[in-house]
Amino acid sequence: MSDPSTQLIHHPYTSPAGFEAVAPGVHKASTVIFPSVAALRNRDWKHKTGYTYGLHGTPTTFTLEERIATLEGGKFCTLVPSGLAAVVLVDMALLKSGDEVLIPDNAYGPSKAFAQAELAAWDISFQFYDAMNPADLAAKLNRKTRLVWLEAPGSITLEFPDLPALVAVVKANNQSDKMAHPLGTVTALDNTWGAGLAFNAFWLGADISVQALTKYPSGGADVLMGSVVTNDEVLHHLVHLCHMRVGYGVSGNDAELVLRGLNSxxxxxxxxxxxxxxxxxxxxxxxxxxxxxxxxxxxxxxxxxxxxxxxxxxxxxxxxxxxxxxxxxxxxxxxxxxxxxxxxxxxxxxxxxxxxxxxxxxxxxxxxxxxxxxxxxxxxxxxxxxxxxxxxxxxx
The missing domain is CATH 3.90.1150.10 (Aspartate Aminotransferase, domain 1)
Structure with a gap:
C-alpha cells in the first residue's frame, strides 16, 4: 500500500487494550467488520453474543440496554428512536389483523392517534377504557383483545390508576375461555413518569414496560429515544425481531448522552x-x-x-x-x-x-x-x- 488514500483507510494501527474510564466508550457504525466468512454467517445479534450491523447493536447500545433493563427491574431491553416509537413497536410486534387493543382514555395522545389511524387501517380494532374503573376494562375485554395498554399516571390530568387491579382483570380474562391466543392478553405499561424509580412495573404485574428515555434518563431536553423492557423472553424476541424488520436504530452519540444522564x-x-x-x-x-x-x-x-x-x-x-x-x-x-x-x-x-x-x-x-x-x-x-x-x- 503506497497510496495515502489506501493507507489511511486500511491503517494497521490498533490501540492497546486495557483503557478504562468513567464514561463508556462510544461506538458508531453502520458496517461491522467480520474476521471471516464463517463469522459473518454465524454471529448471533439476537442474544447480544456478537455484532453484525449497526442497527442490531454496538457495544454502546448494548451497554445502555443492559442499564435500562436494570433500572426497570427487567431482563431484556430494546432501544428505539423515541418514546412514541416504543409504543408503536409494541403495537406492531404483538397485533395483527383481526386483533384488538384496549387503551386508557387518558393515555398519551399520539398513542391513541396511532390506533385510530394506522391500526384501524390495518384492520386492528381498538377501544378506550376508563383506567380508574377496572370494571370498565373487564367489560371491554373479549376474545379479540391481544394487548392492553396501561399508563400511570394518566396523561395531562395525572389520575393514578390501580395498576395491580387492572392487571388482575386481564389475568382473570386470560384464565377464562374468552382468550383464544396462546400468549393471552399482554399488558404493556407506559412507565415514562415512574421512570423505573417511583415503582417497579413488573412488581405491579405488567408484562412490558416502555419509556421515553427522552425524559428522565436523558434529562437534558436534547435527545429523543425510547425503550421496551420485559422479563419474558418470548415477548422480547417478538419485539426485537419486529424492531429489526422495521429498521429502528439509535445513534451512538445519543446513546452516550442517555448513558451520561443515567448517572444523575x-x-x-x-x-x-x-x-x-x-x-x-x-x-x-x-x-x-x-x-x-x-x-x-x-x-x-x-x-x-x-x-x-x-x-x-x-x-x-x-x-x-x-x-x-x-x-x-x-x-x-x-x-x-x-x-x-x-x-x-x-x-x-x-x-x-x-x-x-x-x-x-x-x-x-x-x-x-x-x-x-x-x-x-x-x-x-x-x-x-x-x-x-x-x-x-x-x-x-
Whole structure:
C-alpha cells in the first residue's frame, strides 16, 4: 500500500487494550467488520453474543440496554428512536389483523392517534377504557383483545390508576375461555413518569414496560429515544425481531448522552419531585385555581393508590383554573410566565407549561369546568418559580 488514500483507510494501527474510564466508550457504525466468512454467517445479534450491523447493536447500545433493563427491574431491553416509537413497536410486534387493543382514555395522545389511524387501517380494532374503573376494562375485554395498554399516571390530568387491579382483570380474562391466543392478553405499561424509580412495573404485574428515555434518563431536553423492557423472553424476541424488520436504530452519540444522564437520574428525579410537590401545595392556595392535579396531593384522583404503590411523584402537575377564567385569560397567564417556557415534553432542566383542552381529548366525562395548564418543574429555584407563577396569576 503506497497510496495515502489506501493507507489511511486500511491503517494497521490498533490501540492497546486495557483503557478504562468513567464514561463508556462510544461506538458508531453502520458496517461491522467480520474476521471471516464463517463469522459473518454465524454471529448471533439476537442474544447480544456478537455484532453484525449497526442497527442490531454496538457495544454502546448494548451497554445502555443492559442499564435500562436494570433500572426497570427487567431482563431484556430494546432501544428505539423515541418514546412514541416504543409504543408503536409494541403495537406492531404483538397485533395483527383481526386483533384488538384496549387503551386508557387518558393515555398519551399520539398513542391513541396511532390506533385510530394506522391500526384501524390495518384492520386492528381498538377501544378506550376508563383506567380508574377496572370494571370498565373487564367489560371491554373479549376474545379479540391481544394487548392492553396501561399508563400511570394518566396523561395531562395525572389520575393514578390501580395498576395491580387492572392487571388482575386481564389475568382473570386470560384464565377464562374468552382468550383464544396462546400468549393471552399482554399488558404493556407506559412507565415514562415512574421512570423505573417511583415503582417497579413488573412488581405491579405488567408484562412490558416502555419509556421515553427522552425524559428522565436523558434529562437534558436534547435527545429523543425510547425503550421496551420485559422479563419474558418470548415477548422480547417478538419485539426485537419486529424492531429489526422495521429498521429502528439509535445513534451512538445519543446513546452516550442517555448513558451520561443515567448517572444523575435518581438525584434529578428526587429534586424535581420535591420542588413539584412544594409548588403544587402553593398553587392549591391561590384564589384563581380550582384544583391542582398531582398524585401526591390528598384528594387528587388515585392519591391513595399512588401512596400505596409509589415512592416518588416526578415533575408534573396540572392546575385547573376557576370557570370564570376564559381561555383567553389562561393563555395570557401562560404568555406572562418568564421562567416557565411554552414547550412540550418534560423532565429537562427548564420548567415548561402547556394549556390543554381536556374535554376535546377525552371520551370519559371531565369533572372540572375550568381550563387546565400542565406544568413540568425543572431544576430552577423553587422560590423563583413560585414568584414567576405569582406575577403571571396577577396579570391573568
Amino acid at each position: 437520574m435518581a438525584l434529578r428525579y428526587a429534586a424535581q419531585d420535591a420542588a413539584t410537590q412544594q409548588l403544587a401545595v402553593w398553587l392549591q392556595a391561590q384564589p384563581q385555581i380550582a384544583a391542582v392535579l398531582h398524585p401526591a396531593l390528598p384528594g387528587s384522583p388515585g392519591h391513595d393508590t399512588w401512596k400505596r404503590d409509589c415512592t416518588g411523584a416526578a415533575c408534573l402537575l396540572s392546575a385547573v383554573f376557576k370557570p370564570e377564567f376564559t381561555q383567553e385569560r389562561i393563555d395570557r397567564f401562560c404568555d406572562s410566565l418568564q421562567l416557565f417556557k411554552l414547550g412540550y415534553s418534560w423532565a429537562g432542566p427548564m420548567s415548561l407549561c402547556v394549556p390543554y383542552d381536556v374535554p376535546a381529548m377525552r371520551r370519559t366525562p371531565w369533572s372540572h369546568r375550568g381550563g387546565l395548564v400542565r406544568f413540568s418543574i425543572g431544576l430552577e429555584s423553587v422560590a423563583d418559580l413560585r414568584a414567576d407563577l405569582a406575577q403571571a396569576l396577577l396579570i391573568a
